[in-house]
Amino acid sequence: MENTLIRFTHCGRSIFSFSGPGELQCPVCQQRVRFGLLDAPVALPCPFRSGHTVPCALLIACARGPAHLAEWHDTEIHVGLSDSAGLVYNYTLSGVRRDECGWERCVCVQLGSERTPERRESWDTELERFSSLPQWAPERFAEEREFGSCCYGFALTFINHMRSLEEKESLSRDQFTGSHVLPRMKTVSLYISIYQAVLQHGFHITEAPHDV
Numbered sequence: 539m540e541n542t543l544i545r546f547t548h549c550g551r552s553i554f555s556f557s558g559p560g561e562l563q564c565p566v567c568q569q570r571v572r573f574g575l576l577d578a579p580v581a582l583p584c585p586f587r588s589g590h591t592v593p594c595a596l597l598i599a600c601a602r603g604p605a606h607l608a609e610w611h612d613t614e615i616h617v618g619l620s621d622s623a624g625l626v627y628n629y630t631l632s633g634v635r636r637d638e639c640g641w642e643r644c645v646c647v648q649l650g651s652e653r654t655p656e657r658r659e660s661w662d663t664e665l666e667r668f669s670s671l672p673q674w675a676p677e678r679f680a681e682e683r684e685f686g687s688c689c690y691g692f693a694l695t696f697i698n699h700m701r702s703l704e705e706k707e708s709l710s711r712d713q714f715t716g717s718h719v720l721p722r723m724k725t726v727s728l729y730i731s732i733y734q735a736v737l738q739h740g741f742h743i744t745e746a747p748h749d750v
């Protein structure tokens with residue numbers, strides 16, 4: 539997914555295509571499209587970033603590549619937590635890993651702990667301490683394996699730990715997923731589906747002028 543997805547309006551439709559060197563052609567009227575300042579094509583921000591550059595975030599990745607993140611319920615989804623220096627803590631069969639690379643294309647959800655140096659420092663200290671707890675030993679992985687996502691349990695338990703330090707109430711898995719993850723994944727899924735349509739047909743047309 540290396541192309542830049544752009545959107546422009548013509549013939550009353552929103553038209554998506556990849557940015558390229560040549561002139562744009564409207565797939566509805568087949569005219570070459572000229573733009574003024576106000577209706578110039580807009581580049582859609584790619585929803586994937588390197589988790590190593592996003593501090594104190596929940597990172598959502600897929601072993602088969604970011605395009606497969608549209609299938610949120612897939613058990614191949616793996617999540618981790620970045621510290622303020624871009625080290626990614628994630629719970630696997632071999633215990634908690636601290637990855638310096640490998641999370642270059644993922645969805646990054648920041649939760650507020652990145653906002654001040656004090657909070658970043660606290661996040662880092664707590665994350666290192668939390669990751670060393672016997673609860674996350676490799677031999678416990680099978681016990682934690684419920685809903686096929688131990689890594690998610692690890693991340694959410696830590697997030698709730700940080701919330702408790704700020705005297706905020708814990709969030710259940712469903713609450714957290716519904717409020718912090720699903721809205722983002724909905725946008726990501728839409729981006730992926732438009733991207734794949736453009737890849738297949740060269741363009742994608744929608745009725746509403748601004749639905750992304």
Ligand SMILES: [Zn+2]
Pocket residue numbers: 548549564565566567568569
């Ligand atoms: Zn047109």
